[in-house]
Amino acid sequence: MAIVCQTESFKQPGNNGGSAKRAVFDVESDVVLQNVKTSDFLFQAGDDRTLYRVERGAICHYMLWADGRHEVIEFAFPGDIIGLGQLRTHSTSAQAMVDTVVSLVSEKEFQEILESDDRLSFRLAAAVEREFDYLRDKSLAANEQPASAKVANFLLALSSMNGPEGRDRNLISDEITAGFVAEKLDMSIDKLGAALLCLKKEGAVRETAAGLRIVNTVTLQKMADAA
Structure with missing residues (x-):
């Protein structure tokens, strides 16, 4: 049984897509799900960091550099965890390619998965390195x-x-x-x-x-x- 617990919808200035998420709590599995419509953002650079697992659909994960370049990092599909990093806020953006459903991943659950998933460890290391490049890029642009x-x-x-x-x-x-x-x-x-x-x-x-x-x-x- 699933209960709709919150609906949140808004447009980000200057973007074609918005961030429209519908949160659903699955009582049987104790999992919070979010529906993200096609072209809407799951998160954008500057949003508070949250970890997600793609349950259905597909997400385009990309970086927007200070010089305006869009760099596609990866395409996330069911089973993939997205939103990796160590900074308090996201340095990347994630946009739904089709109608998508994601679940929230707690820090405890993430650490448990990390201990046994070498691919996730590799992706986390790459995310941390990318954050370093992002901060350096911002610093150079500001200076x-x-x-x-x-x-x-x-x-x-x-x-x-x-x-x-x-x-x-x-x-x-x-x-x-x-x-x-x-x-x-x-x-x-x-x-x-x-x-x-x-x-x-x-x-x-x-x-x-x-x-x-x-x-x-x-x-x-x-x-x-x-x-």
Whole structure:
């Protein structure tokens, strides 16, 4: 016999799918089940960590990196436990591929299974390593943006100086060395290089034989405003 004990439904801003779960308590087996409709999220990065076992259906488990990349980690099918890791919150997202039913896995049950399931141990180790990469990625992204903003502001300043002196406003001459810029901005050459790479990826600047050319002043100003 199963008793519906809770219904929860909401949409996450900016997502096509929502997180819509219907919790059911199975009195006979003492298991809490959740129904997850097609395209809805079982969990998303930032949600409090919960372990689930797929009972029916299929889940796409993926990572969204700081640069916008979607990396599919695995597809979870009946019998698979999903939501592994050591952080308090999830660093990944899990979305139902079809109408899916999952059960909640307690920490005690998980530890018991872990002792005898080598594949689960391997997946847990991979999840912990992935969390480390996720935190490192977030840290690099957080540190990179202020550096990019500093460099963008500096390039805009040089551009404004070029005009009155009769030089091309959008060309930063190669006579201005990386060492000079790094010293003025109080950052390492490596950090300067990473910041310039960010500006190039955004289409704000590009390298030429004569020096660094500003190709999109609006984008460069937006990045400068992020300081």
